[in-house]
Amino acid sequence: MSEEQQSVSNEAGENIEIWTDLVNLKDLIVAMVITAITTLGAYFVAPNVEPLPMLFGLVGALVGFAISAILIKPKRQFKETEHEEEA
Amino acid sequence: MDMMLMLQMVLAAFAGTIIYTIVGIAPGTDETAVLAPVTLVLVLTGLEPIVILTFFMAAIIAKKLTDSIPIAVAGIPGGVMAAPMVEHAIVLKEHGKPELAMRKMASGSVIGTLVAIPVSLLLAHFLMRYSDFIASYANELFFAGAVILALMSKQRWIALASILPFAILIQGLRHLYWGLGVIPEGKDVFVSFFLGITIGPVIITLFELLNSKIRKSLPRYSEKTIRSAKNSKYRGLPNPFRILTTQELSLSTIASCVGAILFIMSPVGITILLGELVSSFVKDPIKKSTLAISSMDALTNATYISGTLIPLIAIGIPLSPVALGPANALFNAPPVLTLEHNLHHILSMSDFIWATMIGAVTAILLTYFIVIKYAERICLFVFKKVPHEAMLGLFFGLVILLAFIDAGWINIAGVLLIGLVAGFMHRLGVNYGVQFMILYAAPWIVQMIAM
Numbered sequence: 001m002s003e004e005q006q007s008v009s010n011e012a013g014e015n016i017e018i019w020t021d022l023v024n025l026k027d028l029i030v031a032m033v034i035t036a037i038t039t040l041g042a043y044f045v046a047p048n049v050e051p052l053p054m055l056f057g058l059v060g061a062l063v064g065f066a067i068s069a070i071l072i073k074p075k076r077q078f079k080e081t082e083h084e085e086e087a
Numbered sequence: 088m089d090m091m092l093m094l095q096m097v098l099a100a101f102a103g104t105i106i107y108t109i110v111g112i113a114p115g116t117d118e119t120a121v122l123a124p125v126t127l128v129l130v131l132t133g134l135e136p137i138v139i140l141t142f143f144m145a146a147i148i149a150k151k152l153t154d155s156i157p158i159a160v161a162g163i164p165g166g167v168m169a170a171p172m173v174e175h176a177i178v179l180k181e182h183g184k185p186e187l188a189m190r191k192m193a194s195g196s197v198i199g200t201l202v203a204i205p206v207s208l209l210l211a212h213f214l215m216r217y218s219d220f221i222a223s224y225a226n227e228l229f230f231a232g233a234v235i236l237a238l239m240s241k242q243r244w245i246a247l248a249s250i251l252p253f254a255i256l257i258q259g260l261r262h263l264y265w266g267l268g269v270i271p272e273g274k275d276v277f278v279s280f281f282l283g284i285t286i287g288p289v290i291i292t293l294f295e296l297l298n299s300k301i302r303k304s305l306p307r308y309s310e311k312t313i314r315s316a317k318n319s320k321y322r323g324l325p326n327p328f329r330i331l332t333t334q335e336l337s338l339s340t341i342a343s344c345v346g347a348i349l350f351i352m353s354p355v356g357i358t359i360l361l362g363e364l365v366s367s368f369v370k371d372p373i374k375k376s377t378l379a380i381s382s383m384d385a386l387t388n389a390t391y392i393s394g395t396l397i398p399l400i401a402i403g404i405p406l407s408p409v410a411l412g413p414a415n416a417l418f419n420a421p422p423v424l425t426l427e428h429n430l431h432h433i434l435s436m437s438d439f440i441w442a443t444m445i446g447a448v449t450a451i452l453l454t455y456f457i458v459i460k461y462a463e464r465i466c467l468f469v470f471k472k473v474p475h476e477a478m479l480g481l482f483f484g485l486v487i488l489l490a491f492i493d494a495g496w497i498n499i500a501g502v503l504l505i506g507l508v509a510g511f512m513h514r515l516g517v518n519y520g521v522q523f524m525i526l527y528a529a530p531w532i533v534q535m536i537a538m
Contacts, residue, residue: 013307013308013309013310014307014309015307015308015309015310016296016305016306016307016308017306017308018289018292018293018475018479021311021475022308022310022311022475023474023475023476023479024476025296025302027474027476028476028479028480030476031474031476031477031479031480032479032480032483032484034480035477035480035481035483035484036480036483036484036487038484039484039485039487039488040487040488040491043488043491043492053492054128054131054132054488054492055132057128057488057492058125058128058132058485058488060484060488061481061484061485061488062481064480064481064484065477065478065480065481065484068474068476068477068480068481069472069473069474069477072474072476072477073474074470074471074472074473074474074475075308075310075311075474075475076310076311076312076470076471077310077311077312078312078467078470078471079312
């Protein structure tokens with residue numbers, strides 16, 4: 001991947017790279033704990049009739065994802081550049 | 088066909104399309120990691136198999152359409168299979184034409200789908216007469232598959248050397264659970280091990296972070312700067328046959344046919360080969376890039392569709408990298424689907440055609456239109472609103488859930504162990520294909536060496 005296209009600024013940062021994108025360690029732990037709790041929590045409160053526990057678990061995971069997405073800010077910056085219209 | 092079922096299929100196609108249009112854009116989303124767990128959960132919830140297949144087809148087609156967007160806009164692949172296209176797409180970005188890259192890729196993707204579906208159905212139809220014969224050697228084929236994939240990979244010796252130890256780890260855990268009475272003897276633990284392998288690279292990184300020395304020595308970054316071009320709108324109705332030139336159309340068609348026939352090979356490998364081939368006979372940098380990315384996208388899409396459909400329709404055992412990875416749950420998701428009772432056995436040829444058509448048409452109509460019209464806006468939205476932490480958290484939550492369902496609390500640690508070893512092997516160069524083949528072949532391998 002060319003350095004110019006995807007410059008990652010190196011100075012005085014907090015973030016580390018996992019699976020091709022940057023994360024903040026504390027934020028990652030927060031997201032993992034939240035999602036684990038909502039997922040297992042939903043699974044255990046579900047009525048014990050198949051397939052409800054699994055379905056509750058999945059919804060719990062999505063709820064955890066949504067909460068994390070609201071609480072945590074992505075580690076990406078944007079610079080818009082002008083370019084010419086395609087002829 | 089029953090109207091209610093048809094309605095469910097259409098709804099599933101819409102759901103798959105919308106979810107994976109967004110997921111496809113999120114950077115670093117490995118195809119297996121994002122498709123396999125969700126499909127698994129859907130199978131385990133007991134939805135109609137034909138509805139799940141419709142969902143899956145819509146999902147992969149939408150995902151393959153959109154994972155080229157972040158490449159064009161930001162030079163980041165939206166998935167592992169999109170990675171080989173980066174260098175060509177970047178040329179267009181440097182020439183200030185990211186939206187051209189996007190349109191060419193998305194159009195190539197559509198061609199790949201249109202070609203791959205009929206070719207796959209025909210090939211599957213032809214292979215079907217051998218299905219009983221092939222299926223009766225499933226164990227041997229998985230073992231042979233692991234050896235062949237190992238030999239074809241870049242780090243072939245380490246891949247080969249890891250087959251036996253990894254098989255023993257997998258069977259060892261199963262026997263431990265049986266011995267402890269956590270699960271009844273003979274009950275398979277598969278789904279959670281599969282996911283453990285998938286997120287192995289993340290698990291090993293997380294463990295490393297617990298080591299203060301490694302943690303301190305890791306490179307630190309502030310934020311990833313993504314340069315994006317200002318929005319430019321496409322006028323008129325998007326049409327792949329007008330967006331692609333005759334040369335691009337013909338090469339995309341040929342590449343899709345070849346990709347569909349070579350469904351058993353790794354899509355990434357063939358894509359890289361194609362890129363090099365194109366580079367050797369076109370000189371103009373922009374023409375070279377548009378030709379390369381459109382045909383590469385057609386090819387990856389075609390291998391995806393054929394790698395799913397052919398083994399599923401013709402054989403019923405996952406004998407392609409795609410079937411082993413993202414599409415795995417359609418073959419094996421115990422207790423609902425097993426190798427002896429999966430979509431291959433449940434659905435008829437016309438079921439397969441219906442599910443594929445509804446999935447494909449929905450995904451192409453919705454996503455292709457959206458990509459051509461609003462790609463940059465969606466891309467910026469996803470990049471700004473979806474933190475990588477939340478994605479990783481979601482995988483983690485799903486893995487814990489499925490580990491617990493498979494074999495209780497002890498299996499959460501068991502899956503971590505599998506992930507740790509798999510992640511380490513991954514770093515040494517043992518790719519997913521080899522690891523998944525070992526997972527399938529493990530019972531047979533261990534039985535053979537225990538004699």
